[in-house]
Amino acid sequence: RHRKVSIEGNIAAGKSTFVRLLQASSCSSDWEVIPEPIGKWCNVQNSEDIYQELSSSQKSGGNLLQMLYDKPSRWAYTFQSYACLSRVRSQLQSPSAKLLQAENPVQFYERSVYSDRLVFASSLFESGDLLETEWSVYQDWHSWLLKQFEADIALDGIIYLRAPPKRCMQRLLHRGREEEQGVPLEYLEQLHLKHEAWLYHRNLRMDFEYLQDLPVLVLDVDKDFQNDPIKQEDILEKVSFSLRLL
């Protein structure tokens, strides 16, 4: 059976850069990356629309990420339910034919059903954007759903890309994704605290017992590794080493 590892980290911590590094590595024939379904959230369509040219108002009407950032109190719950659906779908994706032939196959995910809840939904609840009732309903079906699929969804490990919120802010502004331009530093700070409690201090209380003892590889990505071959080599070495222990 292949191992499943999720890549966690703040918005713009550098997940995409890290994923490119994995894909370019000499081990990449054993590795497969399942991307974050962001494309879907930025262009939500119903199945009939897929065959038609969308008008621009329909397009912006279907940009759930934009809607979330514009009016979180209205859209947080809808966003979280859709995010979770897309995550469950991607975490259930069977490995490619190529991966099945690999000696030590690993599937990587960009974030997971766990960060959705423990980092994002929980922050939105704390900021008042998810109401008490919405948060309870969400947690109830989230726990139930994950129990149903636990055997297929369960992770074997987590890689935490750890960077100070100010650095993430710099990277966020630099990459210029339109939907994110109004994201305040305080939001990144709040998400950072959640990541830290969950994956660094490991003192976050949660509903998923096995997560408490799951191996976590913490990678400091404050400094850019994009153009630094020595740092890249070091990161890949750490990843390969940790995977051997799983």
Ligand code: DTP
């Ligand atoms: P990186 O720069 O680290 O590669 P990315 O892979 O592009 O980052 P993001 O962290 O930017 O991915 O995530 C895409 C957007 O979706 C971002 O604005 C955060 C948002 N997002 C993801 N999951 C959730 C969620 N469950 N609730 C709210 N927002 C979410």
